[in-house]
Amino acid sequence: MFKKLLVASIFSAAVVACSSTKPPVVADPTPEPVAEPAPMPVASAPEVASAPVVSNHNSVYFGFNEYDIKDGYNGVVKANSDYLAASAPAKVQVQGNTDDIGSVEYNLALGQKRADAVKKALIAGGASAAQVEATSNGKLKPKYSNDTDAARAQNRRADIVYKADQPKGYSEDSNGLPIVDGDVYTGSVTEGVQ
Numbered sequence: 001m002f003k004k005l006l007v008a009s010i011f012s013a014a015v016v017a018c019s020s021t022k023p024p025v026v027a028d029p030t031p032e033p034v035a036e037p038a039p040m041p042v043a044s045a046p047e048v049a050s051a052p053v054v055s056n057h058n059s060v061y062f063g064f065n066e067y068d069i070k071d072g073y074n075g076v077v078k079a080n081s082d083y084l085a086a087s088a089p090a091k092v093q094v095q096g097n098t099d100d101i102g103s104v105e106y107n108l109a110l111g112q113k114r115a116d117a118v119k120k121a122l123i124a125g126g127a128s129a130a131q132v133e134a135t136s137n138g139k140l141k142p143k144y145s146n147d148t149d150a151a152r153a154q155n156r157r158a159d160i161v162y163k164a165d166q167p168k169g170y171s172e173d174s175n176g177l178p179i180v181d182g183d184v185y186t187g188s189v190t191e192g193v194q
Contacts, residue, residue: 081125099152111136153192
């Protein structure tokens, strides 16, 4: 009996609650403006203050925290892979480099990924795996000061350094960067990538 009374009471309360005599609420025809949420901050690469420099470096430059080879560097990679494919005794060391942002360990790993990407491209272009060694300097051997964003961009690169049977037109500049002339590659290499 107690259960029947409890069920009846709950049913009655529900019916009373649902049968309200309050008038329906009518929406105001002019809605209040909704405040736009504040934009979320997004981490981004440092901006480079000045335009990149076009040079004859035998290097592939990379964007901040990147290791994919941009289309603008396919020519210098192809010129080196063609030379390596035609000259079996030639050997190169691809040296991956980074700017000074981040830990030593992180940058050594990133430099290795950059060197490995160029090594893979050289081999895909016809060089043998025995001709190409990939190493990383990370941020330990900068060629530029890292004082500005533009200098940091110039440190984000993989250098193709000949260790044996270098082509005619290959040398190093005053910073120790490998350079090539028109005998190796007739295009240009843009220093620093955004």
